[in-house]
Amino acid sequence: xxxxxxNVDAVTGVSTTGHEWDGxxxxxxxxxxxxLWTFYAxxxxxxxxxxxxxxxxxxxxxxxxxxxxKSRDAIEVQLADLRTQRGAFAQKLQDASLAEIEASPELLxxxxxxxxxxxxxxxxxxxxxxxxxxxxYPNLNDDDWMxxxxxxxxxxxxxxxxxxxxxxxxxGDMPAFGRDAMLPRPEIVAAADYVxxxxxxxxxxxxxxxxxxxxxxxxxxxxACHGADGKGNIELGAxxxxxxxxxxxxxxxxxIASITNGRAGIMPAWGGRLDPTTIKALTVYVHALGGGK
Amino acid sequence: MNMAxxxxxxxxxxxxxxxxxxxxxxxxxxxxxxxxxRRIKWALLIVTLGIYYLLPxxxxxxxxxxxxxxxxxxxxxxxxxxxxxxxxxxxxYYVTGLLILAxxxxxxxxxxxxxxxxxxxCPQTVWTDLFQAIERMxxxxxxxxxxxxxxxxxxxxxxxxxxxxxxxxxxxxxTGGAWVLYFADAPxxxxxxxxxxxxxxxxxxxxxxxxxxxxxxxxxxEQVCTYMCPWPRIQAALTDEYAFNVTYRYxxxxxxxxxxKSEALRAAGVPSGDCIDCKQCVxxxxxxxxxxxxxxxxxxxxxxxxxxxDTVMNKVGRPAGLxxxxxxxNVERRQQGLAPVAKVFRARTLLYAGLIxxxxxxxxxxxxxxxxxxxxxxxxxxxxxxxxxxxxxxNAYTLRIVNKQSLPRRFAIAVDGVPEAQLEVVGGxxxxxxxxxxxxxxxxxxxxxRALVSTSAKLPASASLPVTFSVTDVIGGETTTAPDHFxxx
Ligand code: SF4
Ligand code: SF4
Numbered sequence: 001x002x003x004x005x006x007n008v009d010a011v012t013g014v015s016t017t018g019h020e021w022d023g024x025x026x027x028x029x030x031x032x033x034x035x036l037w038t039f040y041a042x043x044x045x046x047x048x049x050x051x052x053x054x055x056x057x058x059x060x061x062x063x064x065x066x067x068x069x070k071s072r073d074a075i076e077v078q079l080a081d082l083r084t085q086r087g088a089f090a091q092k093l094q095d096a097s098l099a100e101i102e103a104s105p106e107l108l109x110x111x112x113x114x115x116x117x118x119x120x121x122x123x124x125x126x127x128x129x130x131x132x133x134x135x136x137y138p139n140l141n142d143d144d145w146m147x148x149x150x151x152x153x154x155x156x157x158x159x160x161x162x163x164x165x166x167x168x169x170x171x172g173d174m175p176a177f178g179r180d181a182m183l184p185r186p187e188i189v190a191a192a193d194y195v196x197x198x199x200x201x202x203x204x205x206x207x208x209x210x211x212x213x214x215x216x217x218x219x220x221x222x223x224a225c226h227g228a229d230g231k232g233n234i235e236l237g238a239x240x241x242x243x244x245x246x247x248x249x250x251x252x253x254x255x256i257a258s259i260t261n262g263r264a265g266i267m268p269a270w271g272g273r274l275d276p277t278t279i280k281a282l283t284v285y286v287h288a289l290g291g292g293k
Numbered sequence: 294m295n296m297a298x299x300x301x302x303x304x305x306x307x308x309x310x311x312x313x314x315x316x317x318x319x320x321x322x323x324x325x326x327x328x329x330x331r332r333i334k335w336a337l338l339i340v341t342l343g344i345y346y347l348l349p350x351x352x353x354x355x356x357x358x359x360x361x362x363x364x365x366x367x368x369x370x371x372x373x374x375x376x377x378x379x380x381x382x383x384x385x386y387y388v389t390g391l392l393i394l395a396x397x398x399x400x401x402x403x404x405x406x407x408x409x410x411x412x413x414x415c416p417q418t419v420w421t422d423l424f425q426a427i428e429r430m431x432x433x434x435x436x437x438x439x440x441x442x443x444x445x446x447x448x449x450x451x452x453x454x455x456x457x458x459x460x461x462x463x464x465x466x467x468t469g470g471a472w473v474l475y476f477a478d479a480p481x482x483x484x485x486x487x488x489x490x491x492x493x494x495x496x497x498x499x500x501x502x503x504x505x506x507x508x509x510x511x512x513x514x515e516q517v518c519t520y521m522c523p524w525p526r527i528q529a530a531l532t533d534e535y536a537f538n539v540t541y542r543y544x545x546x547x548x549x550x551x552x553x554k555s556e557a558l559r560a561a562g563v564p565s566g567d568c569i570d571c572k573q574c575v576x577x578x579x580x581x582x583x584x585x586x587x588x589x590x591x592x593x594x595x596x597x598x599x600x601x602x603d604t605v606m607n608k609v610g611r612p613a614g615l616x617x618x619x620x621x622x623n624v625e626r627r628q629q630g631l632a633p634v635a636k637v638f639r640a641r642t643l644l645y646a647g648l649i650x651x652x653x654x655x656x657x658x659x660x661x662x663x664x665x666x667x668x669x670x671x672x673x674x675x676x677x678x679x680x681x682x683x684x685x686x687x688n689a690y691t692l693r694i695v696n697k698q699s700l701p702r703r704f705a706i707a708v709d710g711v712p713e714a715q716l717e718v719v720g721g722x723x724x725x726x727x728x729x730x731x732x733x734x735x736x737x738x739x740x741x742x743r744a745l746v747s748t749s750a751k752l753p754a755s756a757s758l759p760v761t762f763s764v765t766d767v768i769g770g771e772t773t774t775a776p777d778h779f780x781x782x
Binding site: 030031032033034035036105108109112128129130132139141142143144240243244245288289290291 | 313314315316317318516520673674675676679680681682683684687689717719720721722732733740741743745
């Protein structure tokens with residue numbers, strides 16, 4: 001352009017770029033040059049970053065960067081730090097007896113925290129995250145224990161399991177009275193009605209239980225394990241039938257099914273899989289859920 | 294669309310494609326001035342920097358088990374100490390309150406007299422002011438500096454530049470050093486820093502702040518205010534016609550002209566302005582603007598041009614205040630022969646002041662009513678309730694007790710709202726207080742425990758009884774409560 005007309009805005013006295021939209025002209029307030037250099041610096045930085053760190057996705061992988069940095073390694077470092085931090089307490093937990101742990105508020109807090117985490121990882125799939133259990137998987141919050149609810153008994157169960165492959169596992173045997181033709185159906189029904197009456201469970205409409213016969217059958221076949229009073233025996237894992245807490249359901253059909261087919265729930269032995277300190281923490285955690293004896 | 298209207302094609306506008314998109318930096322070396330505002334600025338500089346550099350060393354006795362530093366941010370333990378106040382992480386809303394207060398105070402300052410914050414209190418301004426003073430001390434006033442560029446030997450100039458940057462770096466380093474002292478016991482950390490045993494992160498932060506101080510106050514200066522800071526833009530939206538701003542009273546100053554010329558004009562009976570066009574106001578300005586062009590974005594309203602101009606007016610025997618805190622409106626009113634108005638109490642300022650009082654009052658009240666203990670409770674979700682073998686019903690809760698005192702304390706725990714309630718806790722100590730379980734909470738700590746509430750009373754179906762846990766200091770008797778529910782089948 002030969003004749004260059006200087007565009008100056010009358011109001012502000014600032015020169016304009018000459019760009020105009022509907023009479024509105026763009027003022028030229030140039031950015032400082034260091035701003036430009038900052039942009040360039042950012043671009044250089046980005047290029048350095050691409051080269052140094054993992055950046056570009058490839059078909060099956062990504063560019064790993066010359067520094068070899070991996071987020072996995074960073075986590076490993078943090079985990080190692082965590083282990084050292086925990087070290088002192090873990091040692092105390094390892095040295096203390098179960099009773100000592102429960103007596104010390106400090107150790108108890110630590111053990112329960114660790115126990116809660118281990119419970120969530122290992123036990124929750126069957127017992128539920130809050131250990132509320134479900135049919136066939138006992139509620140660990142109540143005070144009804146088939147194999148005993150003291151610290152030592154809980155630890156024993158955790159270490160060796162129930163009907164597991166462990167040599168020292170708890171093994172109880174609830175026979176299948178019906179399936180194995182040990183008792184005729186009417187006797188099974190009578191026994192079921194009788195044991196339900198021990199827990200004061202409501203009788204379904206239209207049913208007239210023969211309690212005398214049921215008692216007879218119970219004493220002849222069940223009392224050996226469950227006790228003459230039906231209060232169970234933790235040595236044999238025979239549940240208390242008088243407390244209204246029924247692992248496989250308290251309905252009449254459920255109880256008849258238990259007597260007919262027997263019951264043999266399994267809990268794995270954790271002794272070989274979890275380290276002794278974790279087992280301790282789990283023991284204390286379960287015990288402190290509220291049902292521990 | 295109606296095509297009937299014939300749109301005439303506008304002529305292609307001319308583009309000023311040669312106009313630069315980026316402009317080179319114009320370095321500003323303001324002259325030294327003397328006067329009221331300079332004195333105020335010196336005083337504020339000494340007070341604010343004094344507080345910043347020395348506050349970490351102030352001690353405050355909080356008893357054993359607690360730090361004795363008056364102002365301390367204890368990141369590792371999640372505590373903030375401010376004299377008699379101790380803030381826990383869950384009380385971060387106090388910081389929110391402080392920020393709201395700070396914003397309101399800024400608004401009020403702005404409504405009363407413009408950018409008071411920018412001109413006098415902003416760290417960017419204060420440190421830049423200090424760095425410029427150092428620059429003048431070493432290299433001399435701008436005029437002397439210009440002379441030296443021509444006359445002084447190369448060695449002298451290199452030596453002076455080295456001295457200036459060394460001094461700047463020392464101030465910057467001290468700034469970073471003071472910063473880290475707010476995060477640890479100051480005397481201990483100072484010793485560790487000098488013996489090289491301080492944590493690496495301390496050195497790192499000192500390095501970062503040394504760098505930012507040196508760059509922002511030594512090199513970036515007014516560029517920060519003009520291009521990087523959002524506050525000038527916000528100010529423009531907040532101000533009104535009554536706010537006092539540093540103003541060139543053009544009604545008095547124009548037409549400007551040299552001293553001799555205006556004297557002659559006046560002698561001849563022709564009116565002449567007071568501005569003698571000596572440009573001292575521009576020379577004194579740390580952002581390099583000419584205030585005579587009217588209020589503008591780059592002006593931080595530091596008042597130094599007022600001092601510069603007053604000195605000149607004094608010399609030429611004209612009244613001071615050609616540049617002064619005034620309003621555009623008053624300039625116009627004077628031109629129309631009206632009396633200037635100074636309305637400090639108006640809806641805007643009263644509203645801001647009222648809000649400051651309200652927010653401040655709420656904060657003081659909540660701080661004063663804050664107890665030294667606390668309790669929160671969470672009900673077990675899974676299971677909500679448990680039937681025990683004797684037929685009774687039990688709910689379990691997780692309680693967290695907060696002890697804000699610097700001594701270990703024992704608390705008795707009670708529950709209210711459930712008939713025939715039995716309370717048992719996991720994690721208590723053997724002692725009981727009137728049959729209530731007791732727990733011990735360490736100094737300035739929280740403690741989590743499990744509370745088991747059981748009852749053999751008959752509850753209505755789907756019962757959900759409101760319950761209250763109360764936690765009572767066994768010695769002091771202070772009680773805190775937390776509500777929850779007791780659930781039944
Ligand atoms: S210092 Fe005062 S007299 Fe000098 S140019 Fe500025 S306004 Fe005019
Ligand atoms: S114009 Fe005056 S008040 Fe504004 S920044 Fe410059 S010296 Fe300070």
